[in-house]
Amino acid sequence: MGLTLAEKVWRDHLVSSGQNDDPDLLYIDLHLIHEVTSPQAFEGLRLAKRPVRRPDLTLATEDHNVPTQNIELPIADPISRAQVEALRENCAEFGVPLYSLGDEEQGIVHVVGPQLGLTQPGMTVVCGDSHTSTHGAFGALAFGIGTSEVEHVLATQTLSLKPFKTMAVTVDGELPAGVTAKDVILAVIAKIGTGGGQGHVIEYRGAAIESLSMEGRMTICNMSIEAGARAGMIAPDATTFDYIEGRPHAPAGEEWDEAVEYWRGLGTDQDAEFDTEIVLDGSALTPYVTWGTNPGQGLPLAASVPDPGQIVDDHEKVAAERALQYMDLQPGTALRDIDVDVVFVGSCTNGRIEDLREVAELLRGRTVADGLHMYVVPGSVRVGLQAEEEGLVEVFQRAGADWRNAGCSMCLAMNPDKLRPGQRAASTSNRNFEGRQGPGGRTHLVSPQVAAATAVSGKLASPADLA
C-alpha cells in the first residue's frame, strides 16, 4: 500500500522508530518561536545547563504582545514589555536569530516563515502556537506544541511523538465568485465539528483546493486546529514551487533542482489509504460566518441564528444555548440583520497581502459605516510595506479604517487592541471563543470580503449586498 503525504514526511524525519508503545523520535527542520510560549522553555534549558542544539534551525519573532501603534516607543504595558525583553535576552544568550519590533522582517510568526522562504515542502515545522498548521499549505508537516515540547526541540531538535492518523478532506468543484478559502474552512469545521479532526493530520485535496493561491491554502491549513486536527497539509505543486522560488531562504541553482525533484515525489500515492475521508462540493458553498462561541458554530451568511431547541445532541444543544446567551442573539434572527461595532482584518489566518487587496478592492470609493471601528492590521512589516506600495493603505485610510503596524493584535487581544465588553466584531481571525478578542467581546468569524462588506454596511454582509 502506498503512503499519504503526511506519512512520507513522517518517514523522512524518523530518527528512530519507537518499539512497543514508545513514541517515534522525529527530527524537526524548523522551529519558530515567539515571546509567549518560550520563556519557561529557555528557563528550563538554563536550569539543566543545556544549549540550543540548532540555533540555525530556529527563528524567533515578536508578535503576540506587540503594540500596533507607536512602535518606536517602549512597550507601554510593563508585563508585555518584560516578556518581549525576556525573548530578546534569551535569543542573545542562546544564539537564536530574532526579528524584533521595528525590524523589516518582524511580523506574525506564521506570516514571516513562508514569506522568507523558510517554509518548504516536506519539512517538519513546529512552534509553540497552535496555528503552526498554517505551514502545511506547502506540504510541510507543521503543528503546534506546548512549552515543554518547545524546550524539548530547543535541546534536541527532535520530538518524541506517535504517528498521527490521516484524514482526507476533498473539496471538489469550482468555488463561486465571492467564496474564499476562509469560507471553505469555516464550512469544513461546521461540518466535522471542533473535535472532528482530533488525532488526525488533514490533507486538503480536490479541484477547489488546487485552484487556490498559496495564501488561500495557508488560510485553510491555518484553521485545521479549529477542527481539532494536529495539522493540515496540501500536496505541493507548481503553485507552491512558484511561490517559494527566489525567496531569501529558498534553495538556488542545483539545490533548487534537487529540492523540486524531492518535493514532486511527496504527494499522496494513488493506492494510499486515509483513516477518514470527508467530501464537500465547493461549487455549492456560499460565504460563511460563525454565530456562536466556537469555530464549529458556523452557517452560511444567508441563514438565521439557529434554535438550540432543534439541536439533537445534548452537549451541542447546551453549548448553543450558552453561546447565544453570550453572543446576545435570538434564534431566528437573520445573520444579515446582526449589527457590528468593530471589524478586524488581520491575523495569521487572513493578514496577508491578498487579503488586504480583497478588502481594499471593496473599500475603494466607499466608507466605513458611522460608528463602526475598522482595524486593518498587516500580518508582517513586509505585508504592510507592500500594501503601502500598492496604494492599499491610502484606500483604507480614505474609507475611514484604522491602519496599524504588524502583529497578532486583536486576534487574541494580548496587546492594547481589544474589544470592549459587549462589543460585537466581525473578524477575519480564527477564534470566536468567549472573551478571545477582549473580555466580554463577541466575535463573528468571517472572510476578508465579508469583513469589508460588513464594515461598509454596519451589519454582517457579503460583497453582493453592497450596492
Place this chain on the structure above:
Amino acid sequence: MEKFTVHNGTGAPLRRSNVDTDQIIPAEYLKRITRSGFGDGLFSAWREDPEFVLNKEHHTEASILIAGPDFGTGSSREHAVWALQDYGFEVVISSRFADIFRGNAGKSGLLPALVEAEVVEKLWELVEDDPTAEIEIDLIELKIRAGDLEAEFVVDGHVRHRMLQGLDDIGISLGQAEEIDSFEKNRPVFKPTTV
C-alpha cells in the same frame, strides 16, 4: 517531574463541553515568564460568577476535574495545564481531550484520564450528590474507583510510563544523541537554515 501512582481526592463537576484553553487561562495571563502562579487566572471569567462550580464552598478543595467532551481545545498554551495544576488539580477526567492539551498535560504531570461518556455522567452525579466523595485514580491499574463505581480509563502508554517513573522526556531523547547526530549528517543540503 514527580512520580504519579495512585491519587485520592475529591472531584469538581464541570458540566460544559468544548472548554477551550482561552477559558481555562485567558491570554492576559500569558505574559508571565515563570511557570508558577497561574492558578489565580484559572477560568477567570467564569469564576466571576458566584454560581460557578469552583466557587462552591464544597468544591474548593477538589483535585480532580470532571469535564465534558472536547476539553482543552484551541490554543496550544501549556499555561492551561500549569493553571490547573497551580490551582490544585492533579487529574482531569473527560470523554474527549483536544490533542495538544492532552500532550501538554502528560508532559507536565497533570493526568488526562480519558473515559467513556457515561463514566463522566456517573461521576458528575456522584460528586453533585456528595461533594466529599473520595475518588481514587489508580495509574498502575488504570482504574477510577469512587463509591460503588469502578471504571477504566485510558492514558497514553508512554505518558503512563513516564508519570509512574517521574521521567524527564528531554533526558530520554538526549539518550539517543548518536542517532540524532547520524540523522543530521544525512539531511539533504537543500534544507534551509535561519541564519
